[in-house]
Amino acid sequence: MGRKDRESKSYFDNPTRFADVFNGYFGGGSYLKADQLEDVDTVMVGKQKQKVFERIADFSKKQLRDGSLLAVYMLENQISVDYSMVVRLMQEESLAYDKQIKAIQSRHRIEWEQKRKLRQELKSNPEKGDRVQELKQELEIQQLTAGEYLYKIRKEDRLKPVLILMIYWGDEPWDGATSLYDLLNFGQKNNGIPDQWKKYITNYHINVLDLNTWKDFSVFHTEIRTVFELFTRRNDKKEFMNYLNRQCRNMDKETADMVEALTGIKKLYDKAHSKKGEDSNHMWKAIEDLIEDGREEGRQQGLAQTITVAVMNMSEKGYSVQTISELLGKPEDLILRIQELIPGKTEKDCAEIADILTREKRISCP
Numbered sequence: 001m002g003r004k005d006r007e008s009k010s011y012f013d014n015p016t017r018f019a020d021v022f023n024g025y026f027g028g029g030s031y032l033k034a035d036q037l038e039d040v041d042t043v044m045v046g047k048q049k050q051k052v053f054e055r056i057a058d059f060s061k062k063q064l065r066d067g068s069l070l071a072v073y074m075l076e077n078q079i080s081v082d083y084s085m086v087v088r089l090m091q092e093e094s095l096a097y098d099k100q101i102k103a104i105q106s107r108h109r110i111e112w113e114q115k116r117k118l119r120q121e122l123k124s125n126p127e128k129g130d131r132v133q134e135l136k137q138e139l140e141i142q143q144l145t146a147g148e149y150l151y152k153i154r155k156e157d158r159l160k161p162v163l164i165l166m167i168y169w170g171d172e173p174w175d176g177a178t179s180l181y182d183l184l185n186f187g188q189k190n191n192g193i194p195d196q197w198k199k200y201i202t203n204y205h206i207n208v209l210d211l212n213t214w215k216d217f218s219v220f221h222t223e224i225r226t227v228f229e230l231f232t233r234r235n236d237k238k239e240f241m242n243y244l245n246r247q248c249r250n251m252d253k254e255t256a257d258m259v260e261a262l263t264g265i266k267k268l269y270d271k272a273h274s275k276k277g278e279d280s281n282h283m284w285k286a287i288e289d290l291i292e293d294g295r296e297e298g299r300q301q302g303l304a305q306t307i308t309v310a311v312m313n314m315s316e317k318g319y320s321v322q323t324i325s326e327l328l329g330k331p332e333d334l335i336l337r338i339q340e341l342i343p344g345k346t347e348k349d350c351a352e353i354a355d356i357l358t359r360e361k362r363i364s365c366p
Helices: 003-011 015-025 085-124 130-138 146-151 224-232 237-247 253-263 268-272 280-316 321-328 332-341 347-359
Strands: 037-039 043-048 051-056 059-065 068-078 162-168 207-210
Touching: 003 253, 015 037, 015 059, 015 068, 015 162, 015 207, 015 224, 051 085, 068 085, 085 162, 224 237, 224 253, 280 321, 280 332, 280 347, 321 332, 332 347
Parallel strands: 068 162, 162 207
Antiparallel strands: 037 059, 043 051, 059 068
């Protein structure tokens, strides 16, 4: 998302706003409290066929109550439709649970090693007086089953829920899958998976806050409501201007910066705090020009990001520069420039690379 990504990382990392997004999406209550939230490492690591890979969530926080972990919440921002998003988030959630499993295993490994050393101490020094009873009490644990000892997970161990919410900032409504079933091809009615079998195939649902179709923003109670409502008016000059004049005279700088990044309108804070006597037609003309500049920059940014992802994927599969150039219909010097920028990067970094390409004016929209 480029600048949008950078601004959102600062904006939504705020615990009060973070909680407000989740509370608003899931009914508008106040279940999730800002003072219960703490940051969690957003990097999750997995391994496939000896190859280590990682997934990085945009935002991740844990909910604590009376010092105990209740749940983990992850917030993702998306500007374009990824038709594989269901699988992406399913993998992200799976890795978050796997991270909890590894933490439990590590804790048991340490505990059991300590108890093993205590047993050795008792065996080698049976005459220890009062210390004998103390050691025996420390060793009073349930007998481990073979599976518990092997996998370092006890029958009574439990994981904490992981909840992922994605905010979609695209220009058009989200038309990607919102469940795994939406992606699965079960075959034709008389030549596919029988209906009675389908219920045994696990489904997975994702939570998408699509700002193009969301109707009731009153469920959000922080300045996030202003961000969302201005964003939905970005293509309607009159509505945008009316809302700006009516609702945003006291807009804080951080919120203005966030809306600027999303809409491409620069100096929005100054516009929102302009004097009432200022010529509104002249003021809107300036905003209108900035909106169009922002739209064009956004189109270039989106195209650059799409090309970067394609080059990254095809380069990993061993395609030559010439082949990539022909398949994408882009000049070889652009492909070479992208390949210079992608070493050590993941798809999460493609927005940053797209920013560089846009600044270098290497991308032009048809």
